[in-house]
Amino acid sequence: MWEQGLQLSAAMEMSGRFVMSGFFALLLLATAGCSFKKNPARTTQVTFVEEKASPVVVPSIEEIIAGEDEEKSIEQLAERRVEVERLAKNISASAIDLAIKYKKTKILSYLLVNGHSPFVLNQDSREKIGYDRDLSIFMRSAQHNIFEDILSRYHRFGGDESKISELDLNKALEDYQFGFRGCEDLADTIMEAMYLQSKPRSPFMFSALIGTKYCAAYKDYFSSDRISKWIGFEYVYQYQSGFREINFLKDLMSLKKNITIRLVLPAGGLHADYKGLISSHVLVDPIGMLMLKRPCFENADLFDEWMLVAKSLIDSEGPRPSSPYLFADEIDGLGEACGDEGNYCSENLSNVDSLWTLYRYEFPESRFSWAQFRSLYIGRAVNESEYKVFPKELKIFREELCRVPERRVL
Incomplete structure (x- = not known):
């Protein structure tokens, strides 16, 4: 009996411990729950900010040419040479046209030295050259230098004119990008030299020029006034x-x-x-x-x-x-x-x-x-x-x- 009582007592003690441990567990949960609601844990919010670099503003070729410092403009044009050369094919406004527009003679010299043609000009440029005496003298001089180069290379006054190579003359006209105005202007230069200069050219040079494949394609566009003068x-x-x-x-x-x-x-x-x-x-x-x-x-x-x-x-x-x-x-x-x-x-x-x-x-x-x-x-x-x-x-x-x-x- 005593053993049974001892076992029962032990069982009740164990049961009590279990009950108490469960009670304390519930109490801890309840306490924790109250504690969470009253004092919520603070979390750190991370914000990612994407910094965008300011776009690099690249000036246009026209803006470069229009700049006040021509020396600096020439340096920038040299750095963007491909763009400048591409612009030379623009029939509306080439780099030469823009330099004439803003009357930048140093830039004009730079462009001409680097192979840009003084004959390929838009209407605005031709009009400005017509009333701006300084620009007119500058551009006429550039054209005249090319004329003299061609005439000195392909014609010798008093020499054997039959030795002039039509193919070489044609190539020179192409290299200088004469266009129809260049052909007409050179023809006019030859004609004036035939009659007005102290060392006249002969009609052979005029006929050789008009007979080239390059200028023959443009002779129909020669002005009536020029032909009448000749x-x-x-x-x-x-x-x-x-x-x-x-x-x-x-x-x-x-x-x-x-x-x-x-x-x-x-x-x-x-x-x-x-x-x-x-x-x-x-x-x-x-x-x-x-x-x-x-x-x-x-x-x-x-x-x-x-x-x-x-x-x-x-x-x-x-x-x-x-x-x-x-x-x-x-x-x-x-x-x-x-x-x-x-x-x-x-x-x-x-x-x-x-x-x-x-x-x-x-x-x-x-x-x-x-x-x-x-x-x-x-x-x-x-x-x-x-x-x-x-x-x-x-x-x-x-x-x-x-x-x-x-x-x-x-």
Whole structure:
């Protein structure tokens, strides 16, 4: 019994311990729960901030060129050379155009030295060069240097011109990126050198240029004013030399159809024009120039050919020349006013007087009298037999009238 009681007591003690331990466990849980609610644990919140670098602002090529410090601009352009060269193909505005826009001559020099063409310009640049004298001089000088380089390399005055290589000339034009304006400007330079410079070029160089594959593609775009000027140069030279050679003039006329010329020459003193006004310049009639030199012709067919050329060069709607030469249909419609020679109306006294005016302009020191001149051109003495032209006088007259100048000179 005692053992059973002892076992029961032990069992109750164990049961009590279990109950107490459970109670304390619950108490701890409850206490912990209350403690969590009253004092919640604080956690650290981590925020990630992404720092963005400020974008690098790269100035445009135009902004670089427009900058105040040209030396610094040139350094930046050198660093971005690929972009600058790519811009050269921009038909709206190349680097050269931008330098002209902001009048940056140092930058222009840098670009030209590095192979940019002074001929490839947009309309804005051409207009600015037209009114800005400093820029005009600068760009014309750059173009002239290239012209001289080509002319000195591919043409030697007095040398064997047949040795000029068309392929080499064509390549030079391509390398310099002449374009149609460059071809036209170089052609104009050659033509002015032929007639206006102390060491003239020959027509061969002009023909060689126009004949290149490069410039031949652009000749249809040459301006009518330029071609008219070139034709005028050659026509005056042929007048001075007695109209001996027609082929080069025809080549010039073939560049564009329906080109007319106006030949204005200094009057060399006071001159009464056809309106009775005093003028310092004379508008000369191409037909009158040809008729004055008629005694120089030995071939009638060649003269007829020249007359067709002269007539085609007259602007029928333009101002009348100071001393016009008229044909039958222009003299009040009266054919008999031309006398026996109705083809060219050379016996009309008004026409002979116009030729006399031109003759005295060209030969002011001549001893030929007005009456002798008239009798020579009409073919008979006008009034008295003493005005007749004798063989010796005629020889002197022809030598003077038909002399050939040593070079083309205006």
